[in-house]
Amino acid sequence: MTLVPFKGGLLAQARVWTNLHDDELRRRAVQAAGEKDVYALVSLTTAYLAHGGGSGVLTSPRTVEAYALGTRQFVEYASSQAVNLLRPGRHDAQGYINTLLAAGRKPAGVQLKVAAAGCLYRALRWAGATEADPFRDARVPRDPTPGIVKRPPYSEDELADVLEQADVQAKFLLFLTAHAGLRISEALALEWDDLDEAAKRIQVRSGKGRKARVVAMSSSLARAARHYRGLYAPGGPEHVDGKRTTLPIRVFRYADMTTARYHVEKAFKAAGVKFRGFHPGRKYAGTRLLRQIKDFGRVAAHLGHSSVDTTRKGYAQLAADDLKDDLAGW
Structure with missing residues (x-):
């Protein structure tokens, strides 16, 4: 059969x-x-x-x-x-x-x-079909190049150019990935009650590994959230015009990552910036925050990583001359 x-x-x-x-x-x-x-x-x-x-x-x-x-x-x-x-x-x-x-x-x-x-x-x-375990001793060579070098974050200028071209939904989604450091799945799963613009907090209810966490909003993200809520929250003009269908609980109308990618990619194309996925936005958040606070542990918590090594290897990088001020008086 x-x-x-x-x-x-x-x-x-x-x-x-x-x-x-x-x-x-x-x-x-x-x-x-x-x-x-x-x-x-x-x-x-x-x-x-x-x-x-x-x-x-x-x-x-x-x-x-x-x-x-x-x-x-x-x-x-x-x-x-x-x-x-x-x-x-x-x-x-x-x-x-x-x-x-x-x-x-x-x-x-x-x-x-x-x-x-x-x-x-x-x-x-x-299923009892075999006792074979052929991959037990198989080996894949390590790649010594850090993930953030192989797949770098978007630059400040790239994001600024794209945000100028993005519509309200795409802009808010980009802020969630590039400032709050949310995974695309976490962003698309957000509900209205998860956003607290006044306290500048986001409740991620089920991150990777089903782990919940609270994420701080930047000032720009909080402003974008207020503007977005005014348009798309239940009772807003985009919700009650009778022509559009918006889920009353979920924040985004995008049903999945493929749809989100389609809309966001249009803004990248208009800005003349190559779209490399949503993860470089998370890496932008990690790298910028690390250079500001110089604490891998706090950056890992912001990004929802269970291991600081994950943050260190793939998501955040200090500038090559980061120690120049500390060494200036030597």
């Missing part, structure tokens, strides 16, 4: 497999692996994430999507290279890694693909 993509919730997707008797679960998993059935193996991996993964049914949609993509890519590779999924050779996993690296993939990106392929094998073991 071939499984087809299922669009229900994560719990429902898991039950496609967990409702099976153990023998039938194993049989279908073995069949899917033997036939290299991409849809069935993605479904099995998703079920494992929901049932046996660290976050269970609370696994974020972006994580599910990333693991599904990585599973598809590995199964396609296995098909093209005649890899036996149930009994892989001892060089097959490293061969996959080396193929990705040779194709120009960066080590960080390859590590994500390996995580997805490793999850597929955890799912197969969970």
Whole structure:
């Protein structure tokens, strides 16, 4: 029996497999692996994430999507290279890694693909289809270049030029990423009660890892929030004109990141600035704040990082001559 993509919730997707008797679960998993059935193996991996993964049914949609993509890519590779999924050779996993690296993939990106392929094998073991764990000893080389160097923040001038071209919604969204340092998922999930312009605070209810935090607003962000609320909050002119549909609780009308990107990218294009995603805005917030307060711990708290090392390696950077004033009297 071939499984087809299922669009229900994560719990429902898991039950496609967990409702099976153990023998039938194993049989279908073995069949899917033997036939290299991409849809069935993605479904099995998703079920494992929901049932046996660290976050269970609370696994974020972006994580599910990333693991599904990585599973598809590995199964396609296995098909093209005649890899036996149930009994892989001892060089097959490293061969996959080396193929990705040779194709120009960066080590960080390859590590994500390996995580997805490793999850597929955890799912197969969970289903009783195999005992193989080919990625256990496989190695991805470290990239010594810091993330903030490889993917730098937007500059002050770039953001200023884009903000001049952005409409009210796009401008407010950019302030949330570049001043409050919010992840795009955190910004799009905001509700009206999460914004407190008077106290200059934002309540992030479910950040990465489902962690809540309170984030301070800059003066510019607080002004943008007041202006935005006056237009788009329930009762505002953009809410009651009868022509537009606005959710009464959510702050943004954007349904997802793809829609948000479409609207924000128009402002970047008008400003003649290359859009490199929303993360360089977070990096701008981290770098500017670090240069101002010189405290990695406080910057990490602002960005919602559980580890200061994450902030240090990828999100904030001191100027090369940061110590010149301190050394002036030597």
